[in-house]
Amino acid sequence: MIKKTLNSPKNYKEMRSIVMIKKRTFSGGYFFKNFTGHPQEKIDNCNIPSKVIIPLKQNFGNEVPSLVKSGDKVKAGQIIGRNDNSFSSPIHSSVSGIVEEVKKINYFKEVISSVFINSEGSQDWQPLKGHNSDWEKLSSEKIEELIYLSGVSKLDNQGIPTRFKSSLISPEEVENLIIHGVGSEIYNLSLPIFLERRRMLNFVEGVKILKKILPKAKLHLAFNKHQQNIIEEISKLLSGLKDIEIYSLEPKYPQGYDEILIPTILNEKFPYGYSAANIGVIILNIQVVLQVYEAVAEGKPLIERTVTLCGSGFKEPVHMKVRIGTPLEFIIQDRTVDNIDLRFIQNSLLTGVVLSDLKLPVNSNFSQIICLPEEKRSQSFAFINPGFKKDSYSNTFLSKFIKVKKILDTNVHGELRPCIFCNYCQEVCPVNLIPHLLFRYVEKEIINQSLMNLKIFNCIGCNLCSYVCPSKIPVAKYIKEGQGKLIDIGYDQTLCILPYFDLKGIEDYRGIKHL
Amino acid sequence: MPIKFKKLLYVKSVRIIIDRLWRDNPIFSMCLGVCSALAVTNKVENAIAMGVGVTFVLVASSVIISFLRKLISSRIRMIIYMVTISTFVIVVDRLLKAFFPSISEAIGPYIGLIITNCLIMGRADAFAIKNEVRYSALDGLASGIGYSYTLIIISIIREVLAFGSVLGMKVTPEWWTNWVVMAMAPGAFFVLSIFLWITRNMAKIQPEK
Amino acid sequence: MKKKISMILFVLILGSILTFVLIGVNYYTKPIIEKNEAIKIKSRVMDAFGISYNIDDIEKVFSENVKIETENNVKYYFTENNEISFEITGNGLWGPITGILALKPDLETIKGITLIHQEETPGLGGRIAEKEYLSSFKDKKIIPKLEIVSPGKAIKENEVDGITGATMTSKAFEELINNQAQKYISNLKRN
Amino acid sequence: MKLQILSIFIATIFTHNIALTYLLGMCPFISLSRSLKTAWGMGLSVIFVVTLTGALNWIIYHWILVPTQSELISYIVFIIVIAASVQLLEMILEKFLPGLQVSFGIFLPLITVNCVVLAVSLFMVIRDYNFIQTVVFAFGSAVGWTLAITIVAAIKEKLSLSGDVPKGLQGAGITMVIAGIVALTFLGFAGMVAIQ
């Protein structure tokens, strides 16, 4: 970073005079860099599929009842599910066509009613009423309504508060709004193409819209420190706004987690196990802000998402705009490498679930579809391989010293061994736990107060400990098992966080009464 | 197994002897009197002296305590045990001093420490106070022998390794180098641990938690 | 009432049994133990002088051959040919070492050394108590200073071989002998 | 004199540790080293009782037994003093510090039969210590014992999480192995101080 600013001293000074850029990071974590299978810097449009399946529960909120039934004709952008009395946001049809049926499907371990729609294949969609490209003329109420009706308000972990029950808290209760583009997973959306010229302006407008509907909120914008150009440009564009901070963060995984962003940016404790909204914080990513702008200024309902197809299992990893409800197999089609076993994973290589049923549709929660070859071949003498293309937290592979793209595969690269106290798991744990100690308790079935004292419930499930372990111990899995067993014997995470927090909205949402 | 022999196993006195010698051996099963098992086993003669001393004190005090068991009230029983045991320990101490002054010097205060040997107090409270004199005497004798033979085995191992001799007689070949450490505390720990391991596996004793 | 009686009875019985035992043992062993104590020092003194004796006639041989003189609470033992010996004490590696040092009439040459007590490692430092080792001190000079050198290196007449692998005990022993000898010899010479 | 007292103290903890070189107090050492908490509790009780009875027994031995020439019964007297002071201590604790009684209560009766306590009185006679030396020796020995049991207890706690000890060796056996290795390492202090 210092290097860059030296190259453009003028810019640097200018920038300083506009908005202070704060450098922050957290202890632990791991910077995944330079892997094969990154998407190209362009966005393709996916064709409209002949049939979409739209689950009636997506992202934040409860399941909504269907407003359509079999045989109904629907337009793209038409609301097909809505319930103003429960925490939720409306759900739209993403294509124009005819409803085939409404039935329950198994979707990511939940049973959710979904609307099956046979598409006409047209690209058109129905804009929201009352949108205005000169949005400043609109009242806050109108803007909130637009955001709610567009369905954008259900995005991200806390939703966007509006006058409707689209988040745990009301807009007035939001004290901090964090907008971030700090992707730190192995594969990320590439920010530059999201924030190229025109979209950058849209983004800035989106930020201003949010600022308007969340009157009390302080604004925090966080970017990876490598995206210096974007940081500088945004700080210039936002220079007029009050109550705004810009942060440049180390791109270490799991920077993007709410549990990590809040302590790093706000210097506050996170209410582990609860939502950031419970302490008056809303966290949104760049794509959501752009969608807010589109909803308010262009009246565009939430009918499509940009999803990255990444990983070396794809012939040509790209960004794709897909209509919500498009079946996975339709997107993937023949983009994958032939003749080898592949594994499809949703969103994250470290925490994502395997997409075993490719007939299932994409919902608004998807950001990545990752495809990796299943590496079942073994490698002789792997332990003395120089390792030009092998990633490791330790520096025992030459890849650490050479700029070569590293290969990812699903091999475990070693045998299960007893823990050797190498401490890597402890060093990477972003919340300062001692994973190897926790897993020992669980392994030996010592489930008691000691685990609580060691703050087992603070684990955010980032799986980094399992990633780095040279003994190949599924540390994080043990920890999760331990949490389950503790809950079985009457402990729960509220014991850890109660002393620190005045949590909002918990009673309604979680049904916890004794708080 | 002949039926007669099996029946014999149920006779109380036989039961006591077998248990004390093997299953409930004071050292490797009950872990009582470990201090002396460690401290005086660097030479076989010391171990024998200790074994005889402990056995004598065990039998004598068991007999007396068992004899008086109806009269001893539970509140003062500890102190009674101690006084009785101490008396017999003094007897042993004096006899050793008189007839085996060199052994007496070698194991020094450990003879006095028979008083607090957990084995003796343990047998007094667990057995003698509840049983008839003849069984108590038998229990004392069997425990004492169980204790003594363990000590002697350990001391043979240690003396051979540490000095190349048994009871002062050289038993190792010319090229043998003495393992000095075996004469000292660490050697005692190591030999006893291996001994425990082997005997516990053989006697199938469950490890205490 | 019955309880009290049984208590008293009990204390009486137990007390008398135990007292009886103790008195008996004491009566029987006391003379032997006292004799053991007495002959212990005497036998060591005679060993140091190289006077031979039988276990049974220690007392007799001792009184015939050795005279005791006490000065400032220190006992000196003399033989007829004016050899002299005294008790030496000091710290070894693990604990105190005490012994008897006997000198020839010139007060410079060692007649013999015996040990009464030591706590060194058996088989290692403990070997200083062995007769064979102690006999290597015979006829060595303690003036100006006795030196215990590495095993096999002793040449001069004030040098003695050390014990292999027990340098520390050897060092301590050397220091002990020199200290004590100097102290008592200067006392003796003054008289 | 001062130096000598210091060296007695250091020696009793490191070079002449009562558990690791004299092998005393092994039974509680084995059974109470399962958790750090109990090890600590026992250790503190031992420190207290050993120092107290060491001092008491010195006084009784030198002021009563020696003048009346009744050293013969010193064993009986010592053990009675020990038992009585433990009883007394228990009563005092119960009366005035009931909180402490709860945490120490379980250990006190055990101490009566702990050989460390008696051994200290016996060593004091054999080594002919004066009063101050006796107190320092008693205190140091108890601290040394506590140190040893604390180390071993912490190791055993760690083993209960990370160990995989063969069956017959669990419990007493592995405690011996640990104590043996710790005793080996304590030999490194040999020669640092001389005990008188």
Added chain:
Amino acid sequence: MKKLHLIIGKLYKIKYLTKFKPIFNVVDSIFVGVKDTTDSAPHVVDNLDTKRYMTAVIVALMPATLASIYFFGWKALAIIFVSYAAGGLAEVTFAIIRKKEIHEGFLVTGLIFALVLPPTTPLWVVAVGVIFGTVFGKEMFGGTGRNIFNPALVGRLFITLAFPSIMTTSWLKPFTDAVTSATPLTTFKSMQVVTPFSNLLLGDCTGSMGEIFRLGIIVGGLFLILTKVSNWRIPVSYLGSVFILSWLGNTFLGVKVAPPLFQLFAGGLLFGAMYMATDPVSSPFTKSGKWIFGIGCGIFTFLIRNFSGYVEGVMFSILLMNAFSPLIDHLVIELKYKPVKK
């Protein structure tokens, strides 16, 4: 390699050989490698495994090993061979009896143990030491990763104390067969003579086989630190505290205490601090624990070297601090994590 795998697979089926499964597994995993894939998140894992982790230590030990072979020739080779063979036998026996895998940790133990021995050590003593270290120092606690004490040091300490006259009296100068009884530290202790630094650095002095080529040790130690295989905190605090203490001692207590730089470069300190104190299994795992561990090692080394009868302060102090490690970790964790009330 596939063929090998099949052959092993067939051997494995033979009834009498099933017992030796651990041996087959080792051969298989070295020559053939692992076929397993992750079964759930995280879908990808680090390429490092314990084999490579331990191999890194072997690589770091290479300068010292090669130097010892160069200096002492077949004697060094024989000692290393016996150490691996006898220790390996103990390891394999336990693996077969307890039906467990053979673990990589022994690769390091076997080599380190050989390197801390005097070049004159009789081979049977080497065997006794390595077997004792492996069995009492490691297998009894459950094997690799479960031991409390550094197995190589347990073995070394045991033979030092069991055969003091063998282990402390005979040292060799490199390239010669001349036996002498003095190492730089004993020379200093008896005569206050400081061996020149160039000799100490390049190995032209007496000492254990692996500890005398100190330049190579420094390089290897830095390699371990830079690859993150060992943690820098321990060597830094260990060497630092020895340096400071001996400076203080030399200044205030007089010349009986070795001067700081000599203290650092004499004896096995560098070797111990770089390869043995850093053993992750037997040192504390908390960061502050590592500092305490290093400083404790420093203090004990200083005390034992200068004030006790032994000069092997490094061996004693590392093992002593091994014994304290669980206690240190316990206390650090107790301070760090406040208990949660139910």
